Amino acid sequence: MTDGGATNEWVPDIARLQAREDEEWLRVERTYCGRLLAYAHRRTGDRQAAEDVVQETLLGAVRGIGDFDRVFTFEQYLFGICKNRTIDHLRRRKARTMQLPEAEEGPAPIESLARETETPSAIVRGRELSERARELYAEVLREWVEETWKEREFLRLCVVEALFAGGWRNRDVWKHFDLRDETAVAGIKFRALKRLRQLAAVRESGNDLLHYLAAASEGDERLFDLDLRALWREKRVSCPARHWIARLVAGTLGKEPELFVHFHLDEMRCPWCQANRDDLSSAGKEAELELLIERLRESTRRYLQSRRDPD
Numbered sequence: 632m633t634d635g636g637a638t639n640e641w642v643p644d645i646a647r648l649q650a651r652e653d654e655e656w657l658r659v660e661r662t663y664c665g666r667l668l669a670y671a672h673r674r675t676g677d678r679q680a681a682e683d684v685v686q687e688t689l690l691g692a693v694r695g696i697g698d699f700d701r702v703f704t705f706e707q708y709l710f711g712i713c714k715n716r717t718i719d720h721l722r723r724r725k726a727r728t729m730q731l732p733e734a735e736e737g738p739a740p741i742e743s744l745a746r747e748t749e750t751p752s753a754i755v756r757g758r759e760l761s762e763r764a765r766e767l768y769a770e771v772l773r774e775w776v777e778e779t780w781k782e783r784e785f786l787r788l789c790v791v792e793a794l795f796a797g798g799w800r801n802r803d804v805w806k807h808f809d810l811r812d813e814t815a816v817a818g819i820k821f822r823a824l825k826r827l828r829q830l831a832a833v834r835e836s837g838n839d840l841l842h843y844l845a846a847a848s849e850g851d852e853r854l855f856d857l858d859l860r861a862l863w864r865e866k867r868v869s870c871p872a873r874h875w876i877a878r879l880v881a882g883t884l885g886k887e888p889e890l891f892v893h894f895h896l897d898e899m900r901c902p903w904c905q906a907n908r909d910d911l912s913s914a915g916k917e918a919e920l921e922l923l924i925e926r927l928r929e930s931t932r933r934y935l936q937s938r939r940d941p942d
């Protein structure tokens with residue numbers, strides 16, 4: 632996630648979570664419950680179901696924390712579980728009703744949700760990047776986003792996200808952002824790829840990636856688009872930190888960053904950032920959330936206790 636140089640929000644201490652400390656888990660529930668609920672609610676369209684999904688998510692998180700993979704952030708770990716539980720729920724519902732809602736703004740059809748979990752290597756056969764190279768690629772992309780954010784080049788950020796993550800054609804980007812002409816779009820893409828190569832070159836083991844970026848620059852579009860699009864979304868390369876979304880909701884973000892944050896949320900429809908916004912927008916529903924947190928605390932506590940005092 633990109634932070635634009637400001638302070639990060641609280642992240643849990645994984646070691647304390649693995650030691651099954653109540654306090655740390657409680658704070659996890661407080662911090663993430665609202666946005667998980669917003670995510671599940673948006674997809675299931677059902678408050679009760681969403682609460683169940685959140686409860687299952689947190690229990691899943693407690694159970695699985697021993698195998699936590701530090702390649703991911705804790706939020707990615709949690710949202711990954713939440714997505715799977717949501718898919719499970721929609722599958723069960725599909726089995727019951729044999730039909731699914733398909734409204735634009737309503738719950739996502741299960742097929743598209745399931746597709747979100749596909750990894751680039753599942754899509755691009757034969758020529759996929761190694762996992763190490765993908766990590767490196769995500770790092771380099773994040774660095775590019777970070778530096779573009781600091782330069783306050785928000786339009787450039789939008790253009791590159793549209794091309795890289797959205798798979799938009801130059802022509803559509805040009806029209807959408809009212810740029811001079813299509814060549815301007817191609818120019819932005821060319822310079823971004825060049826900068827990515829520079830960023831990759833200064834890293835150890837950047838070779839795989841350089842090879843790949845060179846292929847992309849030479850116009851191996853298919854490979855480039857498919858792999859990059861999934862990577863960008865999966866690794867949340869451009870997701871703004873939560874405090875930026877809070878400012879968007881409060882209307883204090885400022886025109887320039889707003890261009891990008893708004894684009895990321897409403898054009899790219901990033902599900903994680905949308906969940907954050909839903910959560911942040913639902914001020915006044917604290918009482919309801921409080922009840923859910925209470926319920927989560929109870930189920931987590933019971934589980935932790937059963938692990939501590941096996942009888």
Ligand SMILES: [Zn+2]
Nearest residue numbers: 870901903904
């Ligand atoms: Zn996002």
